[in-house]
Amino acid sequence: MEPFLVRYRNLLVLLAMLVAQLVGLAVQVRRTDGGRSSLDARDPSGVRLIRMWANAIVTPPELLIHSSKTGSLGLWQSYLDLRHVHEENQELEKTIGRLRLEQASLLEDARQGQRLQALLDFQQKYIYTTKAAQAIGSSGSEQSRVFYLDKGSADGLERDMAVITADGIVGKVREVFRNSAQVLAINDQTSGAGVILETTRIRGVLRGNAAGQPQIVGLLADQRIKPGEKVLTAGGDQIFPRGLPVGVVDKVVRDPDRDSFIFVIVTPAAHMAQLDEVLVITSTQPRFSPKQQQDLATSEALMGAEAAAIKEQKKASEIMGERLPGLTDPNAPPAPPVAPGSPAAVSPPVKTAPPLHPDRYTPGGAAVPEDTKQAAAPSANASAKPDVKAKPKTDKTTARPGSSPAKPAPKTDSKPGQGTAPRRNP
Amino acid sequence: MAVLGASMHRDIEAQRYPLLMYALVPLVALVLQAWLPRLLRGHVWFDLPLLVTIYFALGRRSPIQGMMTGAVLGLFEDALGHHAIGINGITKTVAGFLAASLRIYIEVDNLPIRVILSFLLSLLTSVMFIFINRVLLGFDLEWNLLSEFLKAVGNTAIAFMLFPLLDRARVRD
Numbered sequence: 001m002e003p004f005l006v007r008y009r010n011l012l013v014l015l016a017m018l019v020a021q022l023v024g025l026a027v028q029v030r031r032t033d034g035g036r037s038s039l040d041a042r043d044p045s046g047v048r049l050i051r052m053w054a055n056a057i058v059t060p061p062e063l064l065i066h067s068s069k070t071g072s073l074g075l076w077q078s079y080l081d082l083r084h085v086h087e088e089n090q091e092l093e094k095t096i097g098r099l100r101l102e103q104a105s106l107l108e109d110a111r112q113g114q115r116l117q118a119l120l121d122f123q124q125k126y127i128y129t130t131k132a133a134q135a136i137g138s139s140g141s142e143q144s145r146v147f148y149l150d151k152g153s154a155d156g157l158e159r160d161m162a163v164i165t166a167d168g169i170v171g172k173v174r175e176v177f178r179n180s181a182q183v184l185a186i187n188d189q190t191s192g193a194g195v196i197l198e199t200t201r202i203r204g205v206l207r208g209n210a211a212g213q214p215q216i217v218g219l220l221a222d223q224r225i226k227p228g229e230k231v232l233t234a235g236g237d238q239i240f241p242r243g244l245p246v247g248v249v250d251k252v253v254r255d256p257d258r259d260s261f262i263f264v265i266v267t268p269a270a271h272m273a274q275l276d277e278v279l280v281i282t283s284t285q286p287r288f289s290p291k292q293q294q295d296l297a298t299s300e301a302l303m304g305a306e307a308a309a310i311k312e313q314k315k316a317s318e319i320m321g322e323r324l325p326g327l328t329d330p331n332a333p334p335a336p337p338v339a340p341g342s343p344a345a346v347s348p349p350v351k352t353a354p355p356l357h358p359d360r361y362t363p364g365g366a367a368v369p370e371d372t373k374q375a376a377a378p379s380a381n382a383s384a385k386p387d388v389k390a391k392p393k394t395d396k397t398t399a400r401p402g403s404s405p406a407k408p409a410p411k412t413d414s415k416p417g418q419g420t421a422p423r424r425n426p
Numbered sequence: 427m428a429v430l431g432a433s434m435h436r437d438i439e440a441q442r443y444p445l446l447m448y449a450l451v452p453l454v455a456l457v458l459q460a461w462l463p464r465l466l467r468g469h470v471w472f473d474l475p476l477l478v479t480i481y482f483a484l485g486r487r488s489p490i491q492g493m494m495t496g497a498v499l500g501l502f503e504d505a506l507g508h509h510a511i512g513i514n515g516i517t518k519t520v521a522g523f524l525a526a527s528l529r530i531y532i533e534v535d536n537l538p539i540r541v542i543l544s545f546l547l548s549l550l551t552s553v554m555f556i557f558i559n560r561v562l563l564g565f566d567l568e569w570n571l572l573s574e575f576l577k578a579v580g581n582t583a584i585a586f587m588l589f590p591l592l593d594r595a596r597v598r599d
Contacts, residue, residue: 050501054502147464211570273467
C-alpha cells in the first residue's frame with residue numbers, strides 16, 4: 001500500500017482537495033425546482049446539491065427493493081385473494097354505490113360549509129386535494145426522524161405540505177426532489193405543529209422528544225388535562241388544516257427545567273413506526289373531480305325532484321283547502337241561488353254567532369239580503385214564521401245606516417233576533 | 427499477548443479486497459441503513475456505515491483511507507437526514523482514523539477484539555454526535571442513554587456476523 005500512496009500521493013491529495021471543495025460547494029449551493037442554483041443559504045425554496053446527490057444514489061435501490069418485495073409478495077397474495085374475489089367484488093360494488101351517495105351528500109355539505117365560511121370571512125382551509133404516496137425509506141438515524149416518499153415535484157408535491165393518514169397527521173414535506181420527497185415526522189425533535197386539546201381547548205406546540213414520542217411543550221400546569229383526551233390540529237401553523245386528529249394524551253410530566261410548565265406526552269393516532277401509504281395534502285382550494293361533480297349534479301337533481309314533489313303537495317293542499325268549508329268573506333260576491341232542500345241550503349257558509357239583540361246597526365240585523373233570506377227560508381220556516389209585514393219597513397230603516405231612526409222599530413211576532421238576523425243552522 | 431504481541435510484519439500487511447467491494451459494500455450499507463428501520467418499526471439500533479468504516483479501516487493500514495471512508499459515509503448519512511451536514515462525517519472520520527491507528531496494536535484477525543472495538547467506537551461516535559450538536563452547534567437535542575447503548579449493542583451483534591462474512595471476500599496472495 002505504501003508504494004501506492006507514495007506513487008500517487010499528489011494525485012490523491014488533488015483528489016481529496018477536489019472532493020472537499022465539491023462537498024463544500026454542494027453544501028452551499030441550493031437547486032430550486034426550476035433548475036436554478038442559488039447561493040443564498042436562507043432561500044427555502046431550493047434543495048442542497050449534496051442532498052440531491054445522496055438522494056439520487058440511495059432512492060433507486062430503495063425503490064427497487066420496495067418494488068421487488070411488493071411484487072413477490074403480491075404474486076402469492078393475488079393467488080389467495082382470487083378465491084373470494086367474486087363475492088367481494090359484489091359487496092364492494094354495493095359499498096361503492098352507497099359511498100358515492102354519501103360522498104355526494106358530504107360534498108354538498110362541504111360546499112355549504114364553504115359558502116358559510118366565505119360569509120364569515122374565515123381564513124381556515126378545507127382539504128380538497130390529496131396525493132397518495134408510499135413511504136420507501138428513512139434517514140436511518142433516531143436523531144433524524146425523517147422518511148422518504150416515492151412521489152416528488154413531478155407529482156405536484158411542494159415543501160411544507162401536510163402529510164397525513166386516515167388515522168391522523170404524520171408530518172410535513174421538508175425537501176422535494178423530482179421523484180421523491182423527504183418528510184419530517186411529527187415525532188422529530190425539530191418538528192412543530194399547532195395543536196389543541198379537544199375538551200379543555202388548550203393550545204400548544206407539538207414536537208418529538210428523544211424517545212421519538214410526540215409531546216406538547218410550553219404548557220402551564222393544568223389539572224384539567226387528563227390522559228385519554230383527544231388532541232387535534234389547531235390550524236394556526238399554515239401547514240395542517242384545523243381539526244385533524246393528532247392523537248390522545250398519554251401522560252403529563254413536569255418540565256424539569258421550568259417548575260410551572262409541563263410536557264403532555266401524546267400517543268399519535270397514526271402508526272408512526274409502520275408507515276406505508278400516506279396522503280399529501282397538495283391543495284386546500286375547492287377542486288372537485290369530474291366524478292365528484294357528476295355525483296354532485298346527481299345529488300342536486302335528486303334534490304330538485306324532491307322540491308317539485310313538495311310543491312305539488314302544497315298545491316294539492318291549497319285546492320283541498322279551498323273546497324273545504326270555511327269563513328264567509330263578506331266582500332265576496334253573492335253566491336248563486338240554491339234550491340231549497342239542497343245541501344248548500346241546509347249548510348249555509350256562515351259561522352258567526354247571531355247577535356242576541358240585533359238593531360239597525362247590526363250587520364245584516366236590519367236588512368237581510370234576498371239571497372240570505374232565501375237561503376235561510378227553510379230554517380226560518382222550520383222554527384218560526386217570519387212576519388211578512390215587517391219586511392218593507394225593515395228595508396226603509398236600513399237605507400241609511402248612519403242616520404237617526406225616524407220611527408221606532410215595528411213590532412213583529414217573532415222573537416228578537418229571529419227572522420231578520422241570519423241564524424245558525426241547527 | 428496474542429492481541430498486542432502479534433507479529434508486526436503480519437499486522438502492517440494491508441488486506442486487499444476486490445475493487446467492486448469498495449463501492450458496493452458502502453452503498454449497500456447506506457441503502458440498508460435507510461430502508462431497514464421501516465421494517466423494524468423505527469428502531470434504529472445499528473449503524474451499518476460505521477461498521478463498514480471500522481471494517482475497512484481495520485483491514486487497510488492507512489489512517490487516511492479510514493478517514494476518507496468514514497467521511498464519505500458520514501456525509502451521506504448526514505445528507506439523508508435533516509441535520510447539519512458534517513456531523514456524522516466528523517464522527518465517522520474520527521472512528522476511521524482511530525480504527526486504522528489501533529490496527530497497529532491489535533490483532534485484527536481476532537474477531538472478539540474487532541467486535542469489542544466496534545462496541546467502543548459506536549459509543550464514542552454517539553458521544554461525539556451529541557457533543558457536536560449540543561456544545562459546538564448549540565442545538566437543543568435531547569438524547570437517550572439507553573437508546574445509544576442499545577445501538578452499540580446492536581452494532582456489536584451485527585459486527586460479529588458481518589466481519590467474517592466480509593473477510594471471505596478478501597483477496598489472498
